[in-house]
Amino acid sequence: MSFSRRNFLIATGVAAASSTVLSACSSGDAGGGKGGSKDTPKVTGNKGAEILVGTKADSTGPAPEVPGAVKGGTLYTMEQLDCDHLDPAQIWSSYENLVTPLFMRGLVGYKVDNNGTTTLVGDLATDAGATKDGGKTWSFTLKDGVKWEDGSDITMDDVRHTFERLFAKFVTFGPRYPQEWLVGGDKYKGPYEGKHLDSIEIDGKTVTFHLKEARGDFNFTLGMRAFSLVPKKKDTKEDYDKKPFSCGPYKIDARQVGKSMSLSRNPHWDPKTDPIRNAYPDKFQLQSGFQNLASTDRYVADQGNDQHTLSIFNEIAPERIQKVLGDPELKKRVLTHLDAATYYYAINTTRITDVKVRQALNYAWPSQQTQLIRGGASSSEIATTIISPLTPGHADFDLYGKKAKPAGDPVKAKALLKEAGKEGQKIVIAFQQSDNAVKQAVAIKNALTKAGFDVVTKQVDKTSFYSQIAQIDNHFDMFAAGWSADWPGGYTALQPTFDGRVIANGASNWPQLNDASVNKAIDAAAEITDPEEANKAWGAIDRQIMELAACVPDYWPIRNWLYGSKVGGVTFDGGNSGIAITKLYAKA
Numbered sequence: 001m002s003f004s005r006r007n008f009l010i011a012t013g014v015a016a017a018s019s020t021v022l023s024a025c026s027s028g029d030a031g032g033g034k035g036g037s038k039d040t041p042k043v044t045g046n047k048g049a050e051i052l053v054g055t056k057a058d059s060t061g062p063a064p065e066v067p068g069a070v071k072g073g074t075l076y077t078m079e080q081l082d083c084d085h086l087d088p089a090q091i092w093s094s095y096e097n098l099v100t101p102l103f104m105r106g107l108v109g110y111k112v113d114n115n116g117t118t119t120l121v122g123d124l125a126t127d128a129g130a131t132k133d134g135g136k137t138w139s140f141t142l143k144d145g146v147k148w149e150d151g152s153d154i155t156m157d158d159v160r161h162t163f164e165r166l167f168a169k170f171v172t173f174g175p176r177y178p179q180e181w182l183v184g185g186d187k188y189k190g191p192y193e194g195k196h197l198d199s200i201e202i203d204g205k206t207v208t209f210h211l212k213e214a215r216g217d218f219n220f221t222l223g224m225r226a227f228s229l230v231p232k233k234k235d236t237k238e239d240y241d242k243k244p245f246s247c248g249p250y251k252i253d254a255r256q257v258g259k260s261m262s263l264s265r266n267p268h269w270d271p272k273t274d275p276i277r278n279a280y281p282d283k284f285q286l287q288s289g290f291q292n293l294a295s296t297d298r299y300v301a302d303q304g305n306d307q308h309t310l311s312i313f314n315e316i317a318p319e320r321i322q323k324v325l326g327d328p329e330l331k332k333r334v335l336t337h338l339d340a341a342t343y344y345y346a347i348n349t350t351r352i353t354d355v356k357v358r359q360a361l362n363y364a365w366p367s368q369q370t371q372l373i374r375g376g377a378s379s380s381e382i383a384t385t386i387i388s389p390l391t392p393g394h395a396d397f398d399l400y401g402k403k404a405k406p407a408g409d410p411v412k413a414k415a416l417l418k419e420a421g422k423e424g425q426k427i428v429i430a431f432q433q434s435d436n437a438v439k440q441a442v443a444i445k446n447a448l449t450k451a452g453f454d455v456v457t458k459q460v461d462k463t464s465f466y467s468q469i470a471q472i473d474n475h476f477d478m479f480a481a482g483w484s485a486d487w488p489g490g491y492t493a494l495q496p497t498f499d500g501r502v503i504a505n506g507a508s509n510w511p512q513l514n515d516a517s518v519n520k521a522i523d524a525a526a527e528i529t530d531p532e533e534a535n536k537a538w539g540a541i542d543r544q545i546m547e548l549a550a551c552v553p554d555y556w557p558i559r560n561w562l563y564g565s566k567v568g569g570v571t572f573d574g575g576n577s578g579i580a581i582t583k584l585y586a587k588a
Contacts, residue, residue, distance in 0.1 A: 110575025393490025395539025490538020
């Protein structure tokens, strides 16, 4: 699997934004306004790790009403980013994933209730999908009465075409799970020459996908925005990336690339078919080109249209975090939530081959010191596992005693090095070029030196950091990395990053771990269809990898969004790891 742009954005932009956060507050309520507790939010034990699978009843619209919500008005956004892609087949960034539900719908999606519970439900499908053979075939039935923005019916031809066009040559970006998993996908070239893929079977209003191997969470896979439907008759191939056809509550009226996108109501969207989207505002104006500091200052001033503005990606600028969170009135307009990413230092297992040396690195790690450099316990929580507590499959364990000794245990580390006969082991650690990274490098070098390592630090240009560490022969023993699952589950948290069969230049198994027992366990867990059993299996694999010490988990980040005083319904979408844009409303 190629490196996920969604995860790349998380691993670079969010890390930079959170590196100097000094304090945090609790999230605003679903109505967008009451101040919360002064307590620092904690990752551990957060119920966000539970993503339910809904029933047919759960998949029936309309979406649950947001308390206090009113219909009408216009909401605005201020972002650094614009959408790189609008063709769903090429959508893989977190920002695109979070804004496109305004006009895109897939077979399944994530329903967020007013208590913050997230459930996978049928969106255009009548339910969240069914398998009768342990995950080798998955069936979804299209709802009645669902339409495109011109009033035409969404058909089974559209469903089949959506998945067949994933194989077209012009689809050069985006996730490739169905392309790799569908029977015959390795030879299929797309639908534009009149040929269908036999493993996508249509029977009446039901589509059945035939997979090469059992995939217990294939229904979660289809919750990715990349698999939103595309109308066969309106497919303009490469040009579809410029203006997609809507089946959601809004349609695109105008767009200036890199600047703005204007949306108005789609009169043919029927809320009775949609359990996910509320669609309170009449219009959305998505604006890009604003750095964090600029958007933060405008939210603080809270003038004019900025009162009806929020950011999906931009967080509070580090320069303003103390001011915002220290002001009780501003603090009422902050949503704070834990991110589903885990940041860790990959250990190159082809260079550091002795597991005792890798375990010694974990024991010696100065977790408390690096946390303080990021801004303390309010900016992040010390990580002890690879799978985030917000991701199903997380198991709460601490193999290297970070909770008991967060500053590290140099005595234990030294003892392991002595057992291995590797006292004075040289460790080459790569860091990105930034002020924060320099401080981290000093703290880490001091701690590892105290534990008996000979540490060499190397700065790498930020623009080429990820391309360098993704090379098999990268000449580094350790380096910082970050990862967030493509959907809520253990498979995409661990398989792309620790499966030894995907080691390649440009891939994401940065530790280059190739352990037969881990590979086998990943295959077995991928076939489990019972969510509870699957979660146990992924948690066990996480522990298995940590026993091999393929990385040093570093932290789980906390994110803070400030928004205008007349924006309501600001809540977190656990399925997509960000603000639930379709639950927002404009206050009078």
